Amino acid sequence: MKKIEAIIKPFKLDDVKDALNKIGVNGMTINEVKGFGRQRGHKEIYRGAEYQVDFVPKVRIDVVVDSSLADQVVEAISKSANTGKIGDGKIFVFTVDEAIRIRTGETGEGAI
Amino acid sequence: MFSTIMIKKIFIQNKRSISVMKKIIISGLFILFCVTCVWAGDETPTVLSNKEAISLVQTHADYVWTLVAAALVFFMQAGFAMVETGFTRAKNAINIMMKNLMDFAMGSLAFWAIGFGIMFGVSKTGWFGTSGFFLSDFSPGGDPWVLAFWMFQVVFAATAATIVSGAMAERTKFSGYLIYSVLISALIYPVFGSWAWGSLYKGGGWLENLGFIDFAGSTVVHSVGGWAALAGAIVLGPRLGKYTKDGKVKPILGHNMPLAALGVFILWLGWFGFNPGSTTAANKDIAMIFVNTNLAAAAGCVLAMFTSWIKFGKPEVGMSLNGALAGLVAITSPCATVTPLSAIMIGAIAGVIVVLSVLFFDKIRIDDPVGAISVHGVCGAWGTLSAGIFNIGGTTLKIIGVQLLGISACFLWVFPTAFLLFKLIDVTIGLRVSAEEEIEGLDFVEHGGNAYPDFEISHSGSMGSVAPGLAKSEAGVGKMVRKPLEQA
Numbered sequence: 001m002k003k004i005e006a007i008i009k010p011f012k013l014d015d016v017k018d019a020l021n022k023i024g025v026n027g028m029t030i031n032e033v034k035g036f037g038r039q040r041g042h043k044e045i046y047r048g049a050e051y052q053v054d055f056v057p058k059v060r061i062d063v064v065v066d067s068s069l070a071d072q073v074v075e076a077i078s079k080s081a082n083t084g085k086i087g088d089g090k091i092f093v094f095t096v097d098e099a100i101r102i103r104t105g106e107t108g109e110g111a112i
Numbered sequence: 113m114f115s116t117i118m119i120k121k122i123f124i125q126n127k128r129s130i131s132v133m134k135k136i137i138i139s140g141l142f143i144l145f146c147v148t149c150v151w152a153g154d155e156t157p158t159v160l161s162n163k164e165a166i167s168l169v170q171t172h173a174d175y176v177w178t179l180v181a182a183a184l185v186f187f188m189q190a191g192f193a194m195v196e197t198g199f200t201r202a203k204n205a206i207n208i209m210m211k212n213l214m215d216f217a218m219g220s221l222a223f224w225a226i227g228f229g230i231m232f233g234v235s236k237t238g239w240f241g242t243s244g245f246f247l248s249d250f251s252p253g254g255d256p257w258v259l260a261f262w263m264f265q266v267v268f269a270a271t272a273a274t275i276v277s278g279a280m281a282e283r284t285k286f287s288g289y290l291i292y293s294v295l296i297s298a299l300i301y302p303v304f305g306s307w308a309w310g311s312l313y314k315g316g317g318w319l320e321n322l323g324f325i326d327f328a329g330s331t332v333v334h335s336v337g338g339w340a341a342l343a344g345a346i347v348l349g350p351r352l353g354k355y356t357k358d359g360k361v362k363p364i365l366g367h368n369m370p371l372a373a374l375g376v377f378i379l380w381l382g383w384f385g386f387n388p389g390s391t392t393a394a395n396k397d398i399a400m401i402f403v404n405t406n407l408a409a410a411a412g413c414v415l416a417m418f419t420s421w422i423k424f425g426k427p428e429v430g431m432s433l434n435g436a437l438a439g440l441v442a443i444t445s446p447c448a449t450v451t452p453l454s455a456i457m458i459g460a461i462a463g464v465i466v467v468l469s470v471l472f473f474d475k476i477r478i479d480d481p482v483g484a485i486s487v488h489g490v491c492g493a494w495g496t497l498s499a500g501i502f503n504i505g506g507t508t509l510k511i512i513g514v515q516l517l518g519i520s521a522c523f524l525w526v527f528p529t530a531f532l533l534f535k536l537i538d539v540t541i542g543l544r545v546s547a548e549e550e551i552e553g554l555d556f557v558e559h560g561g562n563a564y565p566d567f568e569i570s571h572s573g574s575m576g577s578v579a580p581g582l583a584k585s586e587a588g589v590g591k592m593v594r595k596p597l598e599q600a
Contacts, residue, residue, distance in 0.1 A: 050424075
């Protein structure tokens with residue numbers, strides 16, 4: 001099993017969700033997060049004083065899938081979240097040791 | 113074929129409606145006949161009784177206009193509350209609501225008991241009145257004008273009091289603020305008011321006898337509030353983290369710009385009671401006062417926006433909002449004695465002044481979260497001076513001299529007394545909350561509450577509605593950690 005963690009531009013969430021649904025991923029967890037990378041932040045003004053906003057709002061998607069599906073998921077996210085502009089985000093892939101469905105106690109791939 | 117049917121239909125409808133009309137007219141005539149029969153016993157109106165009746169209509173209209181205007185000015189309290197809370201942080205929202213609520217409530221009682229008598233009571237010296245305390249000029253069955261007049265004046269006193277709240281926001285001890293709000297409504301505001309406005313009722317002040325022009329209170333109300341705000345902000349010192357050690361301004365973001373904007377719209381509306389209502393008479397003068405008030409606000413708003421655009425590269429919302437208020441404050445004094453074109457110039461200059469003034473007070477490290485000192489103190493002084501410069505009947509050095517004297521007298525009375533008052537509060541019960549309390553937020557420490565319990569409180573923008581108990585460290589940068597009440 002693999003966990004794919006993608007940090008994307010918030011307005012791309014619906015596109016990414018639809019792309020993942022299309023390839024058969026039917027569950028995910030998202031978080032509203034803030035951060036910076038190469039995009040850095042931007043300057044804002046409040047009552048005449050400038051200030052730096054370092055942390056830019058992003059959405060983080062966590063998806064756990066069968067290892068065989070991982071490449072497809074990565075591809076689907078990269079395509080659907082791409083705008084070509086700086087700040088599109090990043091994708092990380094992890095190996096998952098175990099998964100358990102709390103309701104039934106199922107484990108492994110049956111639980112995801 | 114179709115059109116013939118239509119015409120027939122219309123004809124029938126017309127016939128019906130004509131018969132209905134006939135019935136209405138006949139019954140109307142009958143009612144009129146009955147009424148005339150009843151009145152036949154009354155005395156026939158004479159020229160004299162008509163004259164009395166007409167003047168009574170005018171008197172009633174004066175009452176209605178004065179009290180409607182008073183209600184509009186009362187609504188400005190809501191405007192001040194929204195502006196102040198919009199420009200400050202969510203963790204102090206309850207405290208700001210309580211301050212704005214209580215300075216009106218406590219101020220009303222103080223103005224009833226003491227303030228009104230000092231401001232409008234019989235004054236032998238020209239420095240303060242000495243009669244009419246506890247509304248003693250009214251006796252049941254007597255002339256109720258004093259009640260209408262008092263109602264209009266108490267909302268003005270409350271305006272002066274509540275201006276100060278904004279400049280002292282986010283760090284003032286609530287009990288200290290309550291004492292201040294009683295004393296400004298009972299003493300500081302009424303004494304200056306008696307110098308300029310005493311003769312509107314039973315008093316008479318030295319300043320008005322010199323010909324001082326302050327129609328609706330650029331100085332009497334706004335500068336009084338503004339200079340008291342200056343004293344308060346100086347005694348308190350800036351909010352933690354507002355100025356860095358190397359002298360830079362570190363902005364503390366207000367938590368709700370739409371609320372601040374709503375506040376300004378409410379204040380603008382309320383000003384249509386503040387200025388035109390100051391006639392305390394239903395007459396034709398209110399038309400020009402209305403127009404002047406609106407034009408000055410518009411010009412102030414536009415010029416403040418352009419000034420911010422030129423200075424900061426963007427049309428900044430906070431300064432534009434302050435600009436509208438600056439124009440309103442400035443036109444308050446001259447609104448009845450200048451032309452609409454002059455009103456535009458007065459408002460426009462105020463719009464530029466207010467931006468420069470806000471930047472100036474930040475530079476000398478006087479922390480005023482809402483710009484109250486600049487809007488009310490500085491633009492109040494400008495407006496009062498402008499009443500002399502743009503006077504519709506022409507101006508002389510003497511007129512301008514008297515205006516300058518009034519502006520200075522206001523500062524020299526209000527600033528030292530307010531400074532002394534705040535210092536006294538500071539050394540006795542304390543004027544400022546502790547650093548820990550300021551960081552925690554006044555809502556929780558002073559009032560044991562949370563203005564937005566369903567939202568996470570964050571220093572740098574909202575992260576969405578995460579339930580406080582579930583918000584782990586990953587959810588928010590600079591998140592306020594809330595302790596249970598017992599631990600505080």
